[in-house]
Amino acid sequence: MRFLSATRIFSGKEFLSDSTVLVLNTRGQIEDLLPAGSIEAGRLEHHEGILLPGFINTHCHLELSHLKDRIARHTGIVDFGLAVIRQRNAVPEEEQLELMQQADREMAASGIVAVGDISNNALSASVKQASSLYYHSFVELIALNPERAEQVFGAGKTILEAFRRAGLAASLAPHAPYSCSKELIRLITGYDHSQGLPTSIHNQESKAENDFFIHKTGDYLRLYESLGLPIDYFAASGKSSLQTVLETFQKDAGTLLVHNSFSDRSDVHAAQKTLNKLFWCLCPNANLYIENTLPDAGLLISENCTLTLGTDSLASNSGLSILAEILTLQQHFPQIAPEALLKAATWNGARFLGIEEHYGSLEKGKSPGINVIDPVRGTVKPLA
Ligand SMILES: [Zn+2]
Numbered sequence: 001m002r003f004l005s006a007t008r009i010f011s012g013k014e015f016l017s018d019s020t021v022l023v024l025n026t027r028g029q030i031e032d033l034l035p036a037g038s039i040e041a042g043r044l045e046h047h048e049g050i051l052l053p054g055f056i057n058t059h060c061h062l063e064l065s066h067l068k069d070r071i072a073r074h075t076g077i078v079d080f081g082l083a084v085i086r087q088r089n090a091v092p093e094e095e096q097l098e099l100m101q102q103a104d105r106e107m108a109a110s111g112i113v114a115v116g117d118i119s120n121n122a123l124s125a126s127v128k129q130a131s132s133l134y135y136h137s138f139v140e141l142i143a144l145n146p147e148r149a150e151q152v153f154g155a156g157k158t159i160l161e162a163f164r165r166a167g168l169a170a171s172l173a174p175h176a177p178y179s180c181s182k183e184l185i186r187l188i189t190g191y192d193h194s195q196g197l198p199t200s201i202h203n204q205e206s207k208a209e210n211d212f213f214i215h216k217t218g219d220y221l222r223l224y225e226s227l228g229l230p231i232d233y234f235a236a237s238g239k240s241s242l243q244t245v246l247e248t249f250q251k252d253a254g255t256l257l258v259h260n261s262f263s264d265r266s267d268v269h270a271a272q273k274t275l276n277k278l279f280w281c282l283c284p285n286a287n288l289y290i291e292n293t294l295p296d297a298g299l300l301i302s303e304n305c306t307l308t309l310g311t312d313s314l315a316s317n318s319g320l321s322i323l324a325e326i327l328t329l330q331q332h333f334p335q336i337a338p339e340a341l342l343k344a345a346t347w348n349g350a351r352f353l354g355i356e357e358h359y360g361s362l363e364k365g366k367s368p369g370i371n372v373i374d375p376v377r378g379t380v381k382p383l384a
Pocket of ligand 1: 059060061118202258312
């Protein structure tokens with residue numbers, strides 16, 4: 001049995017009394033939370049810093065781990081996307097798997113205990129199976145042409161089955177509004193909802209995405225031209241991307257909007273009003289890497305949005321650390337209370353992935369992983 005105390009203790013939802021003692025058994029399960037004085041000082045394992053549950057990374061692409069330092073910064077999303085397409089298969093699978101394992105270990109060392117991971121194929125399944133982390137794979141589907149919706153949906157279910165056979169949690173997920181027809185998104189969200197699964201979509205990562213939907217102009221025309229894909233069938237809606245596709249999501253299914261860099265107040269209002277289990281995932285370091293921009297986190301907080309955090313992939317980040325994402329947000333949005341960011345990093349992420357019975361908070365009977373953050377040095381150490 002271990003009796004942990006710290007300078008401060010955050011439950012996943014709120015700061016507890018500083019003198020709380022966390023009782024852990026040898027399996028890392030929480031036996032109890034006790035007031036100070038109930039344990040003699042000599043038996044206490046005291047830590048300087050903030051003690052809290054393991055981090056939940058709700059947006060990663062493990063399968064892009066081999067693209068670390070391969071893609072130029074600040075090129076904008078279209079050139080970033082084209083570079084990923086060009087380079088993603090340029091490395092043998094064995095090397096890809098090795099770098100995925102390394103990324104998995106990096107996440108464990110930075111206190112991450114569970115990951116929502118975007119997957120275009122099932123190559124990562126063996127790494128996830130062998131990992132100490134919990135993985136929920138989001139099988140990502142792409143097809144803007146509505147005529148391809150059924151076929152892509154069918155292929156997606158085959159990949160999903162491969163994850164399930166490996167004993168791993170998995171959903172289907174549309175890639176982004178600009179790369180998926182409404183028909184395809186409806187098939188995906190209908191399926192996920194019928195299975196009680198959460199879904200995830202990249203949202204408004206660039207200004208170009210809104211230009212594409214409002215006027216059918218901007219950089220995404222260049223993307224489809226570069227790919228040699230005519231998009232005559234696509235018509236501007238006159239609305240932002242999010243407001244265009246919002247009706248294709250299921251009101252009562254867990255839905256994660258990732259990035260939200262160009263979501264404005266009207267987008268936030270419309271989405272908050274339409275969807276009941278909506279989560280807004282921020283990946284600020286990836287936004288700085290690709291677009292050199294940041295989402296309006298202050299707006300999301302003031303509109304009572306439920307935030308989660310993600311690292312995105314090593315193609316667009318120098319590391320896979322949720323603490324690094326928290327520190328970036330703190331630096332750029334000093335008005336946001338630390339509690340809100342810590343809750344996004346733990347409890348909210350666990351709720352989105354549907355794993356709050358075991359993860360995301362310090363409660364009796366849970367084995368949520370235990371971290372201690374040193375706020376002065378900006379480091380994190382997993383304790384269990
Ligand atoms: Zn992503």
